[in-house]
Amino acid sequence: MGHRLRHPGRGGGREPRLALLPVPFVLIALVTVVDILAPPGVHLGPFLAAAPALAASFTGPRMTGFVGAVAVLAQAVVAVVRTNLTDLNHTIQLIALVLISVIVTLFAHLREVRERQLTQLRSVAEAAQQVVLRPLHERMGPLRLASVYLAAEAEAQIGGDLYAAARTPHGTRLIIGDVRGKGLAAVGDAALVLGAFRAAAHQEADLPGLVAHLEAAVAPDPYDDGNGGAPGEPPEHDGHREQFTTAAVLDVPDRETTLRLVSCGHPPPLLLRGGTVRTLEVDHPAPPLGLTEFADGGFVVQSFSFEPGDVVLLYTDGVIEARDARGAFYPLADRVADRVGDGPEALLRHLCADLLAHSPGGHLGDDAAMVAIERLG
Secondary structure: OEEEEOOOOOOOOHHHHHHHOHHHHHHHHHHHHHHHHOOOOOOOHHHHHHHHHHHHOOOOHHHHHHHHHHHHHHHHHHHHHHOOOOOHHHHHHHHHHHHHHHHHHHHHHHHHHHHHHHHHHHHHHHHHHHHHOOOOOOEEOOEEEEEEEEOOOOOOOOOOEEEEEEEEOOEEEEEEEEEOOOHHHHHHHHHHHHHHHHHHOOOOOOHHHHHHHHHHHHOOOOOOOOOOOOOOOOOOOOOOOOOOEEEEEEEEEOOOOEEEEEEEEOOOOEEEEOOEEEEOOOOOOEOOEOOHHHOOOOOOOEEEEOOOOOEEEEEOHHHHOOEOOOOOEOOHHHHHHOOOOOOHHHHHHHHHHHHHHHOHHHOOOOOEEEEEEEEOO
16 A cells, blocks of 8 residues: 545546436426426526536536527527517527527537546546655565655645655665645655665665755755855845754664654654554654754654564654544554554555544545554564
């Protein structure tokens, strides 16, 4: 399980739209028959305008125009049967129906153009996601992995949450992080962190060296004021770094039942073992990446027991900060307590469904990412 989960109801296939196609024609037939049989003082012709308007909501401009033409033809039939085409009342109704049909056909065209643009954007975003946020392998050495990314925005495919894993000669290294902010800037910073991790995970001998490499990659350029200043000129104003990334970086040796962790301002992982849930809080967390210039103690590694059968859950703050209709945060530790013993994929499948059920309307306020790691025997 290494994928991005879309919100229920996102998108929409052609089958539901085709099922609605008879509705405007049934409406035209019904209004026409009733209008012909109605008393002379009753005119139902204006209701025919609802047919092309309804068609424009789910079909393209051609079908909308065809429905409008059928509605105009039906209005003409009513006019001939009841009086004649030159009757002022029916003439005005025909002119109004033609104008309405043209207008809604134009709106149907604009909606179709917009849908094509969104489809292209989704395709580009999905391709970018595969490059930036590659799915994790299900097996890496003695570990079994599962990952999931839930987008907060209805049409979003990539965001500022990130995760990656890399095999080394001695074990597996993992990172999970969350870039402050949203939009393309956050995506760019996430790609920068992931690229630095993938490049250095095989080169740096120890975990502090790897995290220092990540910090160097995301640290702001002291000679770039962000306003297009000339190279070599110091910035005119000293400003605070607005972009930073919380991260948890792990090293899981193949031949040791431990995991080593450096936390850079990231929510602590959860260890699921034998019916219990333990929070892996480090004693000396570092500031988020991009802000470690303000730290004095460097990057401190802390080790935790990680035995066969244990599952470690990594997550971003979009999970624990999800609120229900009453404003209560999602109680992640409580919700995983009764799932101890599930494999990584089953655990994340349960958490995804439970998290969306917790959020009003199934919509998250922030992107959320989770990675579950199980040590096999």
